[in-house]
Amino acid sequence: MITEPPVLSTEALTIRFGGHVAVDRVSCAFERGTLTAIVGPNGAGKTTYFNLISGQLRSSAGRVLLFGRDVTGLGAPRRARAGIGRAFQLTNLFPDLTVLENVRIAVQARHASGFDLWSLATRRRELIELAEHHLSRTGLLDRLDATAASLSHGDQRKLEVAVLLALESEVLMFDEPTAGMSVDEVPLVLDLIQEIKADRSKTILLVEHKMDVVRSLADRIIVLHNGALVAEGAPEAVIASDIVQQAYLGTAGSGAGAGHG
Numbered sequence: 001m002i003t004e005p006p007v008l009s010t011e012a013l014t015i016r017f018g019g020h021v022a023v024d025r026v027s028c029a030f031e032r033g034t035l036t037a038i039v040g041p042n043g044a045g046k047t048t049y050f051n052l053i054s055g056q057l058r059s060s061a062g063r064v065l066l067f068g069r070d071v072t073g074l075g076a077p078r079r080a081r082a083g084i085g086r087a088f089q090l091t092n093l094f095p096d097l098t099v100l101e102n103v104r105i106a107v108q109a110r111h112a113s114g115f116d117l118w119s120l121a122t123r124r125r126e127l128i129e130l131a132e133h134h135l136s137r138t139g140l141l142d143r144l145d146a147t148a149a150s151l152s153h154g155d156q157r158k159l160e161v162a163v164l165l166a167l168e169s170e171v172l173m174f175d176e177p178t179a180g181m182s183v184d185e186v187p188l189v190l191d192l193i194q195e196i197k198a199d200r201s202k203t204i205l206l207v208e209h210k211m212d213v214v215r216s217l218a219d220r221i222i223v224l225h226n227g228a229l230v231a232e233g234a235p236e237a238v239i240a241s242d243i244v245q246q247a248y249l250g251t252a253g254s255g256a257g258a259g260h261g
C-alpha cells in the first residue's frame with residue numbers, strides 16, 4: 001500500500017552552536033489539516049527548531065522534508081516558495097504599499113506563469129478578486145487602501161497571514177502570534193488562526209507559551225526540552241503528564257494554568 005508522505009517532517013534534525021546542542025535529533029511529522037503546538041521552557045529550542053524548518057538556520061545534521069522531498073539544502077526564500085510560510089517576519093510586507101497591493105503582489109507572484117499579454121485587464125481583475133478573497137478571510141476588506149505601515153499591530157498580523165494565504169503556503173508557522181499585542185488584539189489573531197485551521201487544508205505549527213491558547217487551538221502538542229523532543233500527544237494528556245508538569249511547567253499537579261517566561 002502506498003501511503004502519502006506527511007506535508008512536513010523533520011528527521012533527526014540537529015543544530016549545534018559551538019558545543020551547545022540547541023536542537024537535538026528531533027524527528028516529527030506534521031499532517032495536513034492539523035495544528036501542532038510546540039511548547040517547552042525558555043531556551044528549550046522551539047524558535048531554533050522553527051528557524052531550521054523555515055530555513056533561517058542550516059542544520060548541523062538531519063533533514064527537513066516537504067511532501068517527502070528533501071528541502072534541507074534550500075535557503076529560506078526557496079523554502080517559502082516551496083510552501084513553508086512563516087508568519088510575522090515583517091519582511092513579508094511592503095510597508096509603503098497598500099493592503100490590497102501587498103496581497104495582489106503575492107497573488108501575482110504565485111500565478112506568474114501563464115501570464116497572457118492580450119488579456120491584461122481581465123488578468124488584473126482576477127488578481128484583485130483573488131486578493132480580495134484572501135483579505136475577506138482575514139477581515140481586512142475595510143482597509144484595502146491603507147498602507148501596511150499605517151495598520152495597527154493586529155491588522156499587520158492579519159495582513160501577513162493574507163499574504164501567506166495568497167502565496168498558497170501549505171505550512172503556516174506562527175511563533176508566539178500574540179506576543180506584544182494589546183488585550184483587544186489578541187482574540188482577533190487567535191480567531192484568525194482558528195478560522196484558517198477550520199478549513200483543514202493547511203498544516204499549522206505554533207510556538208506558544210500561553211497554555212490557554214495552546215489548549216484552545218492545538219490538536220497536538222510536542223514538548224521540547226534541552227533541544228530534544230520529550231513528549232508528544234493530545235493537548236490535555238500532554239499538559240497533564242508528569243513530565244510536563246514537573247519539568248517544563250514547574251508546577252506538578254497544579255493543572256498547568258500558566259506557561260512560563
Ligand SMILES: Nc1ncnc2c1ncn2[C@@H]1O[C@H](COP(=O)(O)OP(=O)(O)OP(=O)(O)O)[C@@H](O)[C@H]1O
Pocket residue numbers: 017022040041042043044045046047048049261
Ligand atoms: N544563534 C545562536 N547562537 C548561539 N546559541 C543560540 C543561537 N540561537 C539560539 N541559541 C541557543 O539555543 C538554545 C535554544 O534557544 P531558542 O531561542 O530556540 O529557545 P526557545 O525554546 O525558543 O526559548 P524561548 O521560549 O525563550 O523563546 C538557547 O540556549 C539559546 O541560547
